[in-house]
Every structure is written in structure tokens, then in C-alpha cells.
Amino acid sequence: MHVGPDDHLTIGEVIRRTGVSASALHFYERKGLIFSERGGANQRVFPRHMLRRISLVIVAKRLRIPLSDVAEVFAGLPVDRAPTHKDWQRVSRRWKKQLEERRRVIERLEQELTGCIGCGCLSMKACLLLNPDDALGGRGTGPVRLQQPDTTP
Structure with missing residues (x-):
């Protein structure tokens, strides 16, 4: 059959x-x-x-x-x-871009967590938790450093 x-x-x-x-x-x-x-x-x-x-x-x-x-x-x-195979290829390319962005966000979060947990806050100049004068408040709500695209090369 x-x-x-x-x-x-x-x-x-x-x-x-x-x-x-x-x-x-x-x-x-x-x-x-x-x-x-x-x-x-x-x-x-x-x-x-x-x-x-x-x-x-x-x-x-x-x-x-x-x-x-x-x-x-x-x-x-x-x-x-x-x-068709062509239909799935077209859709998968689009979805791949979204998944790559999710992966970048997760990797950044992992780096931030590893750095924060491992640093022991010995350097307040490098600490990403430092936010003098609430400068990040003007960039949006929530964890703005993690939500915004990575601009580092």
C-alpha cells in the first residue's frame, strides 16, 4: 500500500x-x-x-x-x-535567521552570567551590574544590555 x-x-x-x-x-x-x-x-x-x-x-x-x-x-x-523541498528551504532560511539571533542572545546571557558569577565584583569599573545615575533607564525597560543586539566586533 x-x-x-x-x-x-x-x-x-x-x-x-x-x-x-x-x-x-x-x-x-x-x-x-x-x-x-x-x-x-x-x-x-x-x-x-x-x-x-x-x-x-x-x-x-x-x-x-x-x-x-x-x-x-x-x-x-x-x-x-x-x-516541496524548495518551500521548506525558503522557510528554513527565514527561521534560521531567527534561531541564530536567539542563539546569540543566549550566548550573551551565558557570558554575562559566567563573568558576573566568576568576577566576585572585584572591579566595579568592569561590572555590568554597575549603572551609575541609572544611565540604562533611558534605553528601555528590563535587562537592556542583554536584550539589545551585540555591537561588539
Whole structure:
């Protein structure tokens, strides 16, 4: 029996294959992350290629990537057919840029934490916690040094 990417799966089959609950699938569908159709007896069926989208949503959630970011990336994929290799390449290039920026932010945080914990605050001139006259307050809220792009070469 040949199984193709445009074959359809019942919601029960999708749950069994992905481990995602029916309520989560409905939620992802409302958010525009996945799509279903109505099959016989008005039953919800999913094109098999939605399994890849669901898998990427699962991974994104584990990495704490907001679903709005996932939806933005998925907006570049067709919903009426299985995405081609070219479609996935285009989308992955876009997502790669976002992931690289996340990685840079995490690496900066790691450097800041390592430096702060390891310094023992022996040098108040180099300490990144030092903020004379609340100079950083004018640059925004929260940890502005970590939120802003790194401008060091």
C-alpha cells in the first residue's frame, strides 16, 4: 500500500502519530498553524503533510519559541498541498535567521552570567551590574544590555 503526503489522517490517527491531544490540535488549527478538512460523515481529517508541521510546533514549544513566531514562519508554506523541498528551504532560511539571533542572545546571557558569577565584583569599573545615575533607564525597560543586539566586533 502506497502512502502519499496528500493522503488524509483522522484526528485519532494524528493524535496517535504525534502524541498531541485533540484540544491542542484544535488550538493549533485556530492559530493557523495546521489545517484540516472535512471528510466523510463530516469528520475532521488532516492531510498527512500536517504531521511535519505538528512536529515542528512540538519542537518549537520545547525550545520556548512563541507560537506566533511559528505561525509567521509557516505563513510562507502552502496549505493546499504538501510543501516541496524548495518551500521548506525558503522557510528554513527565514527561521534560521531567527534561531541564530536567539542563539546569540543566549550566548550573551551565558557570558554575562559566567563573568558576573566568576568576577566576585572585584572591579566595579568592569561590572555590568554597575549603572551609575541609572544611565540604562533611558534605553528601555528590563535587562537592556542583554536584550539589545551585540555591537561588539
